[in-house]
Amino acid sequence: MNRFARGALAALGGAVAAETLRRLIFSGNGHRYEPWERAPYRDFPNRVLILGGGFAGYTAAKSLCRMTRGRDDVGVMVISRENFFTFWPMLAGCISSDIDTNNVAQPLRRALIRDGASFRRAEVEGLDLEKQCVTADGREFPFEHLVLALGAEPAYFGIPGVEEHAISIKGISAAEAIRNRVIERYEETTLARGDVPDSLLTFVVIGGGATGVEVAAELHALVHDILAPDYPNINPHRIKIVLVDSNPQILKELDPALRRAARIKLAALQIEVRNMVKAKEIRSDRVILSDGHEIPTENAIWTAGARASEKLDDLPLPADERKGLKTDVLMRVEGHENVWGIGDCAATVEEDGTPVPPNAQAAVQEGKVVARNILASIDGREMRPFDYKPVGQLVEIGDNFAVNEVMSVKFSGLLASLFWRATYLYKLESPQSRARIAADWILDLFFDPAVTQIRDRT
């Protein structure tokens, strides 16, 4: 890390320290256990029930609460199966422990209650449109307006063996599973007598989009920067990382110059990129490719596809299996005046029919607009069609390199990496996570990071 980077990070550290001090000084003024929750949700005449507390659902709830502050006719409840939301853009960083998984889980309950919403941690099971109620964890939750923001999950396209043999990026535990798998392989290698097969030390990441590229780079950081000193008898160059992508180029949604920069960086990290091939089958000891080649591996990682939440299949609403709920430009589910679909579980389109991409910035923008439209509908005002304003794309490749496109400005390298870090720090919801991640990044400049493997012995 050069002096400029150290200076920038030190400045960041100063800001974090100042914020921490401010909080320490001013936090004593409030009551610690004041009752934050407003009147019970069931008592409001207009109950807005939001399913899913991710980027889209959380933003919709927060926006609606802020817009109805001081009103006693609109109640908001969020139901989500976890009491945190996953800050997906930073998840890959958890593989190398560059980012602590606890800081990627953004606490939902307190943030929502402070804003004036109710929160229930429950798994959505069913929907009765006539009774206007949702069933979750065996209980019924009534609504006047319903917002579906259930997100997406990995799609496997019927490829044999993916679900059984590959780790897919379903949530925070996937990052931990990948890190533990690498450590497990190192331990097995240390104990092995005789030759260790290549399949044990080969990692194949399937999918050359932003997630696949970031995962491959984090694997490299784990092997070469973090684990190498702990396993002096293992040659880190025996670890092979292969990135398989069916497109002619990785990161197909980025500008060609940035794609080239990313490709050069991956080559420098000795990550082998294979384009124009698909994984045809995954077995316990190999990945079979569409061009007939086989890669011996016991470590496949799947990042190649996503589909709208499978839960939609159980609900009586019009949905396209891959793209999600069919919605109009106001984000109302087709054929329903009071049911709305946002985020990755909805096939949102703009007025000219352009599909809105499934990403966090679109989900946040949709959350804000849906809140406005629901309130307009309650108040009998005109609603606003959704108009997506893409801000850019940021992809971090390892510790001090990123390829970014922001408002048509393209840049890569260390500055891009610092920009990536500053942007996502700013976007984190929890101030504690923000401070802890910044502090970790600063400490990493002075101490060699180390990882441990925590095994469940219960």
Ligand SMILES: Cc1cc2nc3c(=O)[nH]c(=O)nc-3n(C[C@H](O)[C@H](O)[C@H](O)COP(=O)(O)OP(=O)(O)OC[C@H]3O[C@@H](n4cnc5c(N)ncnc54)[C@H](O)[C@@H]3O)c2cc1C
């Ligand atoms: C690894 C990864 C990295 C990414 N990186 C980026 C990035 O760098 N930039 C970017 O713009 N986008 C990124 N994305 C995409 C972005 O995270 C999503 O587009 C965004 O999270 C969509 O928001 P959402 O609210 O629709 O879904 P989510 O944020 O996934 O939220 C879905 C919510 O629904 C809840 N839920 C689901 N099913 C149920 C159920 N049955 N009952 C109750 N609750 C349920 C979940 O618990 C969760 O709270 C990334 C995605 C992944 C997977």
